[in-house]
Amino acid sequence: xxxxxxxxxxxxxxxxxxxxxxxAKGYEVHGLVRRSSVVNRERLEHVYERARRTTKKPIEYxxxxxxxxxxxxxxxxxxxxxxxLHRLVESIVPDEIYHLGAxxxxxxxxxxxxxxxxxxxxxxxxxxxxxxxTRIKTRFYQASSSEMFGKASEFPQNEKTPxxxxxxxxxAKVYAYWAAVNYREAYGIHASNGILFNHESPRRGSNFVTxxxxxxxxxxLAGKRDKLYLGNLDAKRDWGYAPDYxxxxxxxxxQDKPDDYVIATGESHSVRELVEEVFCLAGIDNWKKxxxxxxxxxRPTEVDYLLGDSSKARRKLGWKPKxxxxxxxxxxxxHDCKTVGVTLPKGK
Ligand code: NAP
Ligand code: G4F
Numbered sequence: 420x421x422x423x424x425x426x427x428x429x430x431x432x433x434x435x436x437x438x439x440x441x442x443a444k445g446y447e448v449h450g451l452v453r454r455s456s457v458v459n460r461e462r463l464e465h466v467y468e469r470a471r472r473t474t475k476k477p478i479e480y481x482x483x484x485x486x487x488x489x490x491x492x493x494x495x496x497x498x499x500x501x502x503x504l505h506r507l508v509e510s511i512v513p514d515e516i517y518h519l520g521a522x523x524x525x526x527x528x529x530x531x532x533x534x535x536x537x538x539x540x541x542x543x544x545x546x547x548x549x550x551x552x553t554r555i556k557t558r559f560y561q562a563s564s565s566e567m568f569g570k571a572s573e574f575p576q577n578e579k580t581p582x583x584x585x586x587x588x589x590x591a592k593v594y595a596y597w598a599a600v601n602y603r604e605a606y607g608i609h610a611s612n613g614i615l616f617n618h619e620s621p622r623r624g625s626n627f628v629t630x631x632x633x634x635x636x637x638x639x640l641a642g643k644r645d646k647l648y649l650g651n652l653d654a655k656r657d658w659g660y661a662p663d664y665x666x667x668x669x670x671x672x673x674q675d676k677p678d679d680y681v682i683a684t685g686e687s688h689s690v691r692e693l694v695e696e697v698f699c700l701a702g703i704d705n706w707k708k709x710x711x712x713x714x715x716x717x718r719p720t721e722v723d724y725l726l727g728d729s730s731k732a733r734r735k736l737g738w739k740p741k742x743x744x745x746x747x748x749x750x751x752x753x754h755d756c757k758t759v760g761v762t763l764p765k766g767k
Pocket of ligand 1: 427428429430431432433434451452453455459496497498499518519520521522523524538562563564565614615616617618619624
């Protein structure tokens, strides 16, 4: 029998890559989608396309029933609506639940702290309660974050590094992390935390710094704009490639025992280095001419430096990153250049 997975956040960067991975492995994939005034299925468009090719019936853009031809089923619900979470868990009875849905933007969490607390923190316990109430036997993945380390006290950070969150988002993720640990210990639920460091891709939201820079410089190359507005260039992040990271999520749920794992590349670079790298690929020497420091993109409290130690995941899961910083930046920039219709300068 096909394994069934329920994925929250399936329309997001990670959710869409995870759906690809699970479908390729033969899973029946169920995704939670929320109502919005404009239907957003862009990151799943290739699955819709496959459904259109293989089914005789027309598939609507917001179609939910892609199941027979693709293995993907979408269900309306919301992380803040516990009745929808309960109903989905009860009706699907998934073998694995990947809880990726969240208000995931750190900067915006300062503008929406209460909503972020509910969608990013409390929703985890709502989902865990649905598992507990229905008594289904399932495996649960919590999308925990390196933002929990925040003002980190040691470098690199591993599973034992103390948390010191620096934003409403980080605080909410700490709450959700401990909810997963507590439900594992209290009720024996197979719940694992993936403490993932930043991971990016051509499907990354355009208001996260990597994509903002790769899209922005592609626009500059295409002559569509002449300025790029950024915040703190000194912050350092351990940036990996999203498709590598969703593989780690799946590996965690294949283990007999639930546990918590740091997933990272072990390489950290500043936002300034990111900017330099992308402008260099574009063949533009004087990046300072184009970059404007804009205080609106700075945060009241910043996470200055993150660097992950993923040796536990390497040892126990056999996981390691395939793509590192330079290749990641190239993948994203090449994609964005193609999107805006420019080619990389010769020799780049
Ligand atoms: P993302 O692209 O922002 O996707 C977030 C997903 O959550 C989207 O599908 C979004 O739906 C959904 N969502 C938000 N609020 C919702 C609500 N109230 N009800 C239902 N769905 C809701 O994030 P991502 O980069 O894929 O990250 C996936 C998860 O990993 C998140 O929990 C994030 O916090 C965590 N994480 C990410 C990273 C990273 O570097 N990417 C690192 C560590 C942890 P819409 O499409 O409708 O907005
Ligand atoms: O790309 P960012 O917005 O990612 P951030 O804040 O590190 O959060 C991401 O990674 C976390 C894992 O550590 C996830 F949990 C979270 O969901 C999200 O995916 O910002 C990266 C750095 C920050 O220091 C920020 O201050 O870039 C700096 N930055 C400088 N200028 C900017 C900008 N960030 C954004 N978004 N936009 C700017 O213009």
